[in-house]
Amino acid sequence: MTALACDDDVCQLEIVGPVDAPVIVVLGGISASRHVTTWWNDFTGPGKTIDTDRYRVASIDYRSAYADGKPLSTLDHAQELCHALDAENIETVHAIVGASYGGMIALAFGSIASERVGRLIVFGAAHESSPVATAHRILQRRVVEIGLRAGAGIDSLIVARGLAMTTYSTADELATRFDIADAGERREEIESFLTLAGYRFASQCTPERFLALSHSLDSHCIDPRDILAPVTLIGVREDILVPVQQVERLAQLLGPACTLEIISSRCGHDAFLGDIPAIAPIVARALASESRSES
Numbered sequence: 605m606t607a608l609a610c611d612d613d614v615c616q617l618e619i620v621g622p623v624d625a626p627v628i629v630v631l632g633g634i635s636a637s638r639h640v641t642t643w644w645n646d647f648t649g650p651g652k653t654i655d656t657d658r659y660r661v662a663s664i665d666y667r668s669a670y671a672d673g674k675p676l677s678t679l680d681h682a683q684e685l686c687h688a689l690d691a692e693n694i695e696t697v698h699a700i701v702g703a704s705y706g707g708m709i710a711l712a713f714g715s716i717a718s719e720r721v722g723r724l725i726v727f728g729a730a731h732e733s734s735p736v737a738t739a740h741r742i743l744q745r746r747v748v749e750i751g752l753r754a755g756a757g758i759d760s761l762i763v764a765r766g767l768a769m770t771t772y773s774t775a776d777e778l779a780t781r782f783d784i785a786d787a788g789e790r791r792e793e794i795e796s797f798l799t800l801a802g803y804r805f806a807s808q809c810t811p812e813r814f815l816a817l818s819h820s821l822d823s824h825c826i827d828p829r830d831i832l833a834p835v836t837l838i839g840v841r842e843d844i845l846v847p848v849q850q851v852e853r854l855a856q857l858l859g860p861a862c863t864l865e866i867i868s869s870r871c872g873h874d875a876f877l878g879d880i881p882a883i884a885p886i887v888a889r890a891l892a893s894e895s896r897s898e899s
Contacts, residue, residue: 626698631706762802
């Protein structure tokens with residue numbers, strides 16, 4: 605394993621796998637880190653779908669959230685990824701696998717550096733934020749902004765993350781998770797779940813950084829015509845944040861070079877984390893597909 609040591613203000617990149625193997629960049633949501641085999645350990649590692657015995661797997665932190673006082677965009681983070689790859693003398697990568705915010709960055713990378721990637725595999729992301737996703741995030745940001753003004757930034761971030769958690773899954777999944785007969789006990793379990801998720805997120809993200817990343821999600825907008833690399837799009841019918849109609853529209857805009865895969869999962873937006881059996885075969889097929897460039 606090699607890691608690019610960087611200051612907090614620049615892109616963090618970590619690479620795991622054989623030195624001479626093809627490179628796959630893996631990018632997760634705003635709570636993910638460059639330690640891919642930690643946060644996506646059911647999917648990435650020796651002998652797994654993204655096999656670290658077969659590929660060099662690289663990822664970044666979204667540590668730098670501001671530049672000149674403005675939130676960085678997905679295009680900015682894609683450019684940071686380019687610089688991080690340059691620092692490791694990696695000219696091209698076999699594929700970029702991006703989920704949620706990472707999927708947005710993957711698409712942004714394809715729009716500015718298609719010649720550097722053999723294939724994009726994108727889950728839970730489109731060319732722009734959907735109105736329903738933006739609406740949810742506006743309210744989450746308002747909670748954090750009110751908290752910061754009141755001197756309770758961390759507490760407000762915990763609440764905002766709890767709100768976000770209710771959009772990542774589905775009503776069916778939550779009903780199954782909290783199938784408890786006693787109403788009082790059920791409420792306590794739900795509250796504990798949301799609070800713990802909020803504490804975990806707040807332990808690795810400041811309120812200010814959350815606001816910047818949230819703004820970046822909402823401002824994401826790329827022209828699909830700029831993406832020249834082959835793309836595999838994975839949509840989920842139950843995804844609240846990235847409606848399947850939006851994914852289908854992106855596939856149309858990308859044209860013949862796009863492979864569209866629609867699945868059904870009660871995990872909703874978080875199917876890339878909670879429904880590995882549904883997405884693993886799709887990603888495996890995409891990685892095995894002929895790509896235009898190799899490391």
